Every structure is written in structure tokens, then in C-alpha cells.
Amino acid sequence: MSTDNVSRPSMCRLEIDNRGVARLTLTRPEVHNAFDDHLIAELNDHLHRVGELAQRGEVRALVLSSEGKSFSAGADLNWMKRMVDYDFEDNLADSRELSALMHGLDTLPCPTVCRVQGATFGGAVGLAACCDIVIAADKAKFCLSEVRIGLSPAVISPYVQRALGERQMRRYALTAEVMDAATAEALGLIHRVVEPDTLDAAVEAMVETLLGTSPQASRATKALLAEVAREPDSNATRDHTCRIIGELRVSHEGQEGLASFLEKRRPAWAPRRFIEHGAPHMTRTSATPAQRFDTLLVANRGEIACRVMRTARALGLRTVAVYSDADANARHVREADEAVRLGPAAARESYLKVEAVIEAAQRTGAGAIHPGYGFLSENGPFVEALDAAGITFVGPPASAIAAMGDKSAAKARMHDAGVPLVPGYHGHDQDDALLRDEADRIGYPVLLKASAGGGGKGMRVVESGEAFQAALEGCRRESQAAFGDQRMLIEKYLTQPRHVEVQVFCDTHGNGVYLFERDCSVQRRHQKVLEEAPAPGMTASLRREMGEAAVRAAKEIGYVGAGTVEFLLDSSQGQDGAFYFMEMNTRLQVEHPVTEMITGQDLVAWQLKVAMGEPLPLAQDELTITGHSFEARLYAEAPDQDFLPATGTLSRFAMDLDGAGLEPSRVRLDSGVATGDAVSMHYDPMLAKLIVHGDDRTQALATLNRALAALDVQGVVTNRGFLQRLATHPAFRNAELDTRFIERHEDTLFAAREIAPEEYAGAALIGLHQLARECESDSPWDRHDGFRLNAPHTIRIALCAPEHAADEDDAKAVTVVEGRREQESAPWRLSIKGQSFSTTYAATLEPLEGDAVAVTLDGHRRRLQARRDGNVLVMVDPQRETRLFWRRIDAIDHGHHEAESTLTAPMHGTVVALLVEAGAKVEKGIPLMVMEAMKMEHTMTAPADGHVESFHFAAGDTVGQGDVLLEFAAEE
Secondary structure, three states, rough: OOOOOOOOOEEEEHHHHHHHEEEEEEHHHOOOOOEEEHHHHHHHHHHHHHHHHHHHOOEEEEEEEEEOOEEOOOOOOHHHHOOOOOHHHHHHHHHHHHHHHHHHHHHOOOOOEEEEEEEEEOOEEEEHOOOOOOOOOOOOEEEHHHHHHHHOOOHHHHHHHHHHHHHHHHHHHHOEEEEEHHHHHHHHHOOEEEEEHHHHHHHHHHHHHOOOOOOOHHHHHHHHHHHHHHOOOOOOOHHHHHHHHHHHHHHHHHHHHHHHHHHHOOOOOOOOEOOEEOOOOOOOOOOOHOOOOOEEOOOOOHHHHHHHHHHHHHOOOOEEEEEEEHOOOHHHHOOOOEEEEOOOOOOHHHOOOOOHHHHHHHHOOOOEEOOOOOOOOOOHHHHHHHHHOOOEOOOOOOHHHHHHHHHHHHHHHHOOOOOEEEEEEOOOOOOOHHHHHHHHHHOOOOOEEOOOOOOOOEEEEOOOHHHHHHHHHHHHHHHHHOOOOOOOEEEOOOEEEEEEEEEEEOOOOEEEEEEEEEEEEEEEEEEEEEEEEEHHHHOOOHHHHHHHHHHHHHHOOOEEEEEEEEEEHHHHHOOOEEEEEEEEEEEOOOHHHHHOOOOOOOOHHHHHHHHHHOOOOOOOOHHOOOOOEEEEEEEEEEEHOOOEEEEEEEEEEOOOOHHHOOOOHHEEEEEEEOOEEEEEEEEOOEEEEEEEEEEHHHHHHHHHHHHHHHHHEOOOOOHHHHHHHHHHHHHHHHHOOOOOOHHHHHHOEEEEEEOHHHHHHHHHHHHHHHHHOOOOOHHHHHHOOEOOEEEEEEEEEOOOOOOHHOOOOOOOHHHHEEEEEOOOOOEEEEEEEEOOOEEEEEEEEEOOOOEEEEEOOEEEEEEEEEEEEEEEEEEEEEEEEEEEEEEEEHOOOOOOOOOOEEEEEEOOOOHHHHHHHOOOEEEEEEEEEEEEEEEEEEEEEOOOOEEEEEOOOOOOOOOOOOEEEEEEEEOO
């Protein structure tokens, strides 16, 4: 045997995706994936791990494959050279390792699929024979070659003979003849022969089929078949088969399987991508070799880059990230196989540089580029440049982007295609007076919208003719900054519109489908906040009508890939209200996961397959809706400060599913950040998307509320609490939706919530527990928990809202809690004195799993999640979030804070315009200057009547958070 102890590079790779599919790949194509003792040992280790995971149900299927032109060409030459010096014991040990490998693969608890693309000689034939299902390319060759070099296929013979039968085994083992794939299929060594270009699709289809079966039943069936093969008709076997049926029928999975069949639904173990009527049809025309690629560059950042790479890896693609200087250590960079720097932090100097992105693809050998959303995702010239460079764009053709990118021209084409339109002006003449006349003609309110835009940029509602010109100028500025285009269109602004969009998909074979609709009505500044699928209250006829209109819109422009057709649905007309085309997003949408949740389809996988020239995986009648899904967008922003974007470093970013009592299969967190990451001023402030699924809307909404409570984000202000207020609002629970939902319910959504005495008590109790944990030693001099010698433990804590932390000398802002207990193990006696109440509780706290705690006040036990963010205690349950600044009473600073007569930058950004002259006299609320940050404009206004003494920055200057922007003198 080899005695070489030198560390060697890995010869195979094990990957396990989120479906529980393990892929074990031989990775030495330069030697045709030939066997040696190191490879055998590594394979044994991997199979042992897979076996343990399969036994626990964490692995559902194994795919055995290899890289390169050959599956495996027998024994490695260098290994054979070493064998010359082996003695009998060395050879015996080697053979036993190989035998263990075959046995381990043959007896693996989960189903196994072998993917064979080329030469399969010697021991590799044994690997194929040990797998449950073998799919081979028509160019594959098989040979039991051992007798040619004076050896015998001894170790693999039990498995190969089982496949071939004794007579055929004698022939091929004694002659070492080569079998082609067709012969191997006819003899039973392999199960299916396909063309090379369809091999991966055929394997994936088989995996999908296996994932639709019961994991427990699969394990039992494999064990049963092995026993039957040993003793086909013994009394013991007959008794055992009867017992297996009895055990499976009363098992959890057996009961679920019977129930799902009778109820005509998908069983719980089947992944949502598995279709009840069978695995996806993969027999249609496949891509040409020139359209396929093995390396994907993701021309984006953050959560969408991470999400695209997750699917790409699951499909076996190598991933390449690109990054700016601000993102050098970002999560999407860390997760990619390779990453290439594009340039400085500013997007126009990095992510938007077409030449740099193409050079990165060429440098890394990426055959395709996925644009994500935003940045270059709807940039026609970029797509044309990729075509010229021979790189596949994972998206529509440039002509389709151009057709929908010009909103005015798009409306005209949709009119011709019979897609209903909102009354409006979509013309090329952009004269100010003409636009004003058109707005007057349509009737106010009207919506001004950037013709080249999207995402709420360059979009404003105009309520009257007097406000039109100022709104027009503001929209033009935002549109020019975001899209380099100032053209506007005008539409009638519906008073009770719902924003309902339809997911469409088209391929290069003329197929088009809609994957149902999403309701995205809950918005602020025309940016979506909460999305759900399917849309509440949709009738079957309206769903079909909208879906077919969306597909017509896509086919009208020769669309290919994933797109979203957005409609306004007039909710004032009831369930069958009129709907109007708004626009088409020629890319993947931020909210696509809710569609994935209800359809069971991976839309990025669909994108990649279509980009390779494959037909759509499913036809319209094969698509179904299962359950309900919500998506909540988590932003780094301060809702109580007009949603001002926030920056900083994430001291903690986690999700406590255990503490919230949630099933991982029901909750998905798509994020582009992790603990320790910086949130920059340079890009969109979205941190993550929280997606949940339930059997119906009520269950899904309850899961959303628990999942929001499970989120723990520290170091950066977020909108998590605001999302909870939205998701628990009675009107939202009742699906009373329209695009002005937040405006209509502003009073309740932003109302200062009065904190109840029991919440103060809970916060104080958590603070006391924290102080007890901070004791450095058993010495009474080091204790922080109120310990007193020969006296009760006593401690006083001051609590107030975080925004009042600087006003702790204000008695109205502070609530004082005194905690006393006789001994360390005794309950606390909490005395609470607020502005309008005074009460006492007997209180205990019990730590639970994760961040969860149980707070008991006078016998009333309540479960919640508790965290500490600096000096702020955060208490969260599925109904609300409570944040309280806390401090030991003797640590309160009673100093006074004088108001400054300056205006400071609330965040990092760029000065857009100075709106008054230095020295100008102004009234309170008059706009003084405009900042731009994170793609949005922010207007600084006069804090009082007075005058501007001087500006510290000019238009175009960059400012940092906290910088003094101007000197302002208030009137006496």
C-alpha cells in the first residue's frame, strides 16, 4: 500500500443543495478521473457522510458524476506503478477499501443516480452497477478491462453480474469487449441513453421524480429489495414484506401520502418544484452546444447576487462575482468561486461600467452574465455589447428591453396588442406647456413618471395644476440622475388602485406562460414594501384574463426569459374591477420569491435554462398555486424620520427561528449581508427580503409576524418595527389594499405607541437579568445585580424611548423601575412609577431556546424574544416590537443639551442644489437645499423663521453624515 503521507489535493467534490440533493463529482478530468487509493478513500469518506445524512432524512438523493470527457477510465497509471512494490497484505488492504466503496454505494439509504458521459472502464463499471439508476450519453463506452492486464473484476463482480446476468457477465468479464451505450442499456447495465446535450436535463428530471417520493418509503424499499435479492421466497422474507407494509401505512409519511393522494394535493415531502402530475417534461428540443455555459458571472451585488449564485451552484455552474472598492469584503464576493474588481465605490465607476463587466467575464471564462435587477439589467446597449462579445445574456434580447424601456412607445404597442391602458399622455413632445395642458385634460390627480425609469425614481403624484411645474422639475432631476433621461409620461392617478403584477416567462421556441400574480399594493414613495402571492380576492376569470393579457404583452415584443407585466387594478369596482397596463419590467423582480413559494418553481433556474436555449420546463396547464406567500423588504432606514436611509456596520445580523418556533421550510431569508458587514451610502439600502409561506393567507401572515420577530439586526437602524406594524394592521389583515395604504393609515402606522406597564416591567426584568450575567466574579464588590450584604438585592433602572435618551432629566420621558428580591433565586418585586401609573409586580424571567425568554408577571407568563442593542433593550413578539433605552438610575446624566443653530447632514450623500441665496430671509419649512443619497432626493428645510448666514457646501459636493451643511440664524 501507499505510505505517502504528503497532503494531496481533493480528487472529488461533495455538494448538498437546499433540496437535500447530494452531488458527488470526480474532479480529475486530466487523468480521466482514474481510480487510485486516495480517491477511493476520499469517496468512502463522502459516502459515509451522505449515508448518515440520508438516514436522518437530510439527504434525499445522490447524483454520482464526473468532470471531463470520461466518467472514469479505470485505475490510475501512477497507482498501478506503485502496485508493483505491494505485497499480498498491501493488495488485500487496497481491495478491501474498494470493496467497502462498492458496498457503501450499493447500500446507501437514499436513491442514487449515476451520470455517465464517456469512457467507463474497470472499477468504474462497478460504480455504475451499484447505483440505483444510470443515465448515460449515447457516446458512453463500458468495459470490464481487467483481464487484459492479468487481473480480474473480482471486487465489482457481485454488482455488475446482478445487472448483466450470469451469461452476459461471463462474456464481457472474460473477453474485455467494449460495450456501447445502446448495448449496455439492452443488457440492463444502464437504464436510459440520451444525447449528450440532454444528459444534465435527463438527470435533473430523474432527481425531480425521486424528490416526489416519500424519503422513508425510499429507504425501506431499498432495504427490502436487497433482502428479497438474497432470499426471494423464504418465510422470513414474506413475513418481513408484510411488516414493512404495515409499518409504512401507520407511519407519519404513510398517512400523509394517503391523505395527499385522496385530497389531490402535493405531499409534504415533495419540494414545491415537483409537480403533482409528474416530473417536468424534459423531452422537448434542447439547447445547441454553443448556447450552453458552465461559468456564470453575476453583474450585481447584495442579496440578488447571492440568490442567483445559490441556484447557479445547485445547477453545477461555476460562479463569478464583481465588486467595487466599497464591496471588496461583501457577502456576494465571499460566496462566489471567483471575484473581479470593477472600480471605485460609485456605481457609475464600477457596476455600471459595461467594458469592465465584459472584461471580467472574458478574464474568468464566464460564458454568461446574469444582471440581477437594477444596474445593467435593463440596459439594451449592454446586451448588444454582450452579443458582440459572444457572451450569453441571461435575460431578454436588446430589442425587447428597448420596446419596454421607452414607456410611451410601450403603451402604444400594448394598445395595438389589445392590452388595456390607463388614460394618459405618452407622446414624444416634452414641452412644459404641452405637458401641463395634457395633465389638465386628463384631470387631477395625475401621475408624473420617468419614461425611461422604474423603481419609483422620477415619479410623483400631482394633485393640482399649481403644483405641476415644481413636480415636473423634481421628477426630471431624479430621472436624469438615475437613468440619464428626462422624458416624462403622464397618467390618470386612480384613487383606489391595487398594484397587481403578473410573472411571465417566454423561451426561444415560441412558448409563453404566466406564473400567476403578485399583489404589491403596499408601497411608500412608489417603492414596494410588502408583497404577496396570490393576490387576495382574485377570481379565476380575472386571474386568467390578466395572465393572458400579460403573455400577449410579452409576445408582442418578442420577449425571452423572466419578465413582469404590471397592472393597476381598480379596487373600487370590486373583485372583477378593470385592470390597466402600467409597464413591463424586463428582468427578474425583487419580489420573485413569493411566486417561487406558491408555484414550487425556481425562477432563476428557469432563466438559466432558457438562456441555454432550452424550452420552458412546464406548460401553462402544468402550473398550479399552492398556499400563500408574503415578502417583506428589510431596509436600513428610519421610518420615524421619513424613512431616511441609514448607514453603519451590522454588529449582528441573524434570524432566530428556534426562538420564534418556526419551521425552516416555511421561512426564507434572502440577504446580501452578514454580521460585521458595512452598510454603505453608495447603494440601495435594502438589506434582505423575508419570505414566508403558509397553507392560506391567514397562516402565511401569522408566520410573517413570527418571522419578523425572529429577525435580529443590530448596529444599523431598520424598518423591521414598521413592517410589524403594517403586517399586524387590521386593514392589512382584512386585505383592504390599495397603493395608498400607508398614506391612508398614516395616523395609526406612525402614531406614538403608549408603552404599557407590563412592557416596562419586562424590559426591567431583562435588564436585571443582563446585569446578573455581567458579574465578573463571586465577590460582592464586583456584582452588578443589586446584591446587598444582609439585605435584599435592590437595583433601580431608568427606562425611556430611545429617541428620548438625551432627555433623561425630563421626568415625563423616563419611567423608573425598582427591583428588589430577598435572595438570588427568589422572584423580583418590581415597583414601576410612570407619568400616569404606579404598579408592582412579582416577576420572574426564564431563558428559553435562542433569544426567546418567558416573562412571568403576577402569574401571567408571556413568551417573547429579547435582545440588547447597546443600551437599548429590544423586546419582540408576533404583534409588536418594543425598544427601550435603559440605564442604572445612578448613571443618568441630567445635563441639558442646547439646540444648535445649524443644519447637519443626516447621512452620507451629495449636494444636488442650493435653493436660496446666503443671507436670504426665509420662513420655517422653506426648502433650503437638496441632497441625494441612495438614489433618492432629500430636501433640507428651515427649522424656524430666520435667515441663512452661509452654506458650507456647493452643488456637487460630497458630505458625510453629521457634517454641518449651513449656518442658520433664527429670528429672536
